[in-house]
Amino acid sequence: MLRVTFLGTGTSHGVPMIACDCMTCRSADPRDKRLRPSIYVELPDGTAILVDAGPDLRQQALRHDIRRVDAILLTHGHADQILGIDETRSFTANQQRPITCYGDAATLADIRQTFAYVFDPLTPRGGGLPELNLVTVEEPLTINGNEILPLRVCHGTRQILGFRFGAFAYLTDCSRIPEESWALLHNLDVLVLDALRTRPHPTHFSLGEAVEAARRIAARRTLFTHMCHDLPHEPTNGQLPEGMELAYDGLIVEL
Numbered sequence: 001m002l003r004v005t006f007l008g009t010g011t012s013h014g015v016p017m018i019a020c021d022c023m024t025c026r027s028a029d030p031r032d033k034r035l036r037p038s039i040y041v042e043l044p045d046g047t048a049i050l051v052d053a054g055p056d057l058r059q060q061a062l063r064h065d066i067r068r069v070d071a072i073l074l075t076h077g078h079a080d081q082i083l084g085i086d087e088t089r090s091f092t093a094n095q096q097r098p099i100t101c102y103g104d105a106a107t108l109a110d111i112r113q114t115f116a117y118v119f120d121p122l123t124p125r126g127g128g129l130p131e132l133n134l135v136t137v138e139e140p141l142t143i144n145g146n147e148i149l150p151l152r153v154c155h156g157t158r159q160i161l162g163f164r165f166g167a168f169a170y171l172t173d174c175s176r177i178p179e180e181s182w183a184l185l186h187n188l189d190v191l192v193l194d195a196l197r198t199r200p201h202p203t204h205f206s207l208g209e210a211v212e213a214a215r216r217i218a219a220r221r222t223l224f225t226h227m228c229h230d231l232p233h234e235p236t237n238g239q240l241p242e243g244m245e246l247a248y249d250g251l252i253v254e255l
């Protein structure tokens with residue numbers, strides 16, 4: 001069984017946003033509390049994979065009692081995907097070995113730049129540095145014998161990665177799906193797709209665009225993620241077509 005825990009389903013600001021009094025940010029519905037986007041995937045053989053390591057990773061790991069991360073898959077190098085890298089120290093201390101961290105070349109360059117102190121041999125060791133083994137994603141990607149399919153999506157002008165694990169696919173931060181990737185999205189049980197807000201945005205699908213893409217992909221179940229405070233959970237969810245829902249923090253999907 002594949003088990004996916006939604007650690008965060010919010011946009012880069014999170015919901016509630018700092019200093020916002022809107023209806024969603026003041027909502028009492030726990031599903032309107034969205035940490036930065038990330039999922040924790042447990043594969044049938046027990047391999048545990050973190051997809052993206054955002055600034056809320058500490059809180060997310062504590063909330064879900066995550067003690068082990070065998071590998072990190074990075075979709076891209078924006079702050080809301082990588083600023084939790086320093087928190088991986090807790091996992092490496094537990095596991096007594098570095099964590100292999102997969103990304104495309106641009107993302108690994110972002111990691112080396114943002115966390116330059118980690119890779120600087122002059123930084124004193126023993127002060128607790130993340131121990132990462134950075135590996136450029138190749139196709140197909142194999143982790144502990146499990147095949148994972150990386151696929152390209154457009155995040156504005158930048159091409160970034162989505163990942164497919166069997167009948168489950170995770171495409172956060174996506175404004176367009178390039179032609180070659182549609183063919184890799186057939187026959188999904190669960191699709192997770194970016195849906196930022198109702199109004200158009202240059203680097204993210206609007207909800208309408210996401211619904212349209214989800215119809216074309218036709219997964220048995222589609223869950224939207226990376227929502228901002230323009231999309232209150234309950235009222236938005238009630239208007240979605242059958243088979244499509246907003247994901248929420250803490251949601252667990254098993255397939």
Ligand SMILES: [Zn+2]
Pocket residue numbers: 016017020021022023024025026229
């Ligand atoms: Zn708000």
Ligand SMILES: [Zn+2]
Pocket residue numbers: 076078155173
């Ligand atoms: Zn991004």
